[in-house]
Amino acid sequence: MKHIKVFLVVFATLFLGTFTMLSQELEDELHLSEMQKELLKNQKELIKKNREAFKATLTPEQLAILKNNALSKIEREKALKRTLTHSQKKIIEQNNLSVKNAKIKFRKTLTAAQKQELKTRLGNNRSKVKKDVRKNVRREKRKGTRN
Numbered sequence: 772m773k774h775i776k777v778f779l780v781v782f783a784t785l786f787l788g789t790f791t792m793l794s795q796e797l798e799d800e801l802h803l804s805e806m807q808k809e810l811l812k813n814q815k816e817l818i819k820k821n822r823e824a825f826k827a828t829l830t831p832e833q834l835a836i837l838k839n840n841a842l843s844k845i846e847r848e849k850a851l852k853r854t855l856t857h858s859q860k861k862i863i864e865q866n867n868l869s870v871k872n873a874k875i876k877f878r879k880t881l882t883a884a885q886k887q888e889l890k891t892r893l894g895n896n897r898s899k900v901k902k903d904v905r906k907n908v909r910r911e912k913r914k915g916t917r918n
Contacts, residue, residue: 807880814873821866828859845911 803811829837836842855863859870881889 786827803885804880806856810873810877810880814870814877816872817869821862821869825859825862825866828856828862845907 832849833854836854839847839850842850868888878886
């Protein structure tokens with residue numbers, strides 16, 4: 772169960788990072804319409820707004836966890852997750868839902884050619900992300916068995 776939670780946190784982090792990076796590249800390479808560009812712009816703003824709203828709820832102790840460079844990124848995420856309040860968890864859940872809905876809305880506007888280009892690019896990127904996630908989970912398992 773613990774490994775599943777770690778995987779989900781890592782996956783969500785990678786997903787948001789990949790989605791943001793992908794949206795920046797999309798505008799140049801997919802010949803997006805003005806409406807699609809506006810949707811991407813709104814999605815970026817939504818992600819920024821959600822991130823700022825969440826950061827505003829963090830306590831000094833939680834901020835100290837995030838700034839602690841002695842911990843690995845995964846260890847910081849675990850430590851922070853243990854300290855989250857119910858309302859902070861709710862904010863994260865709502866943020867993930869709003870990003871998911873924005874992504875669905877954007878996908879509905881894509882042409883067949885744009886969808887094919889995305890499938891090609893995401894197919895290559897997904898395998899790299901999966902390898903990175905597996906590597907991180909294995910590393911955390913090894914750390915857990917050593918302690």
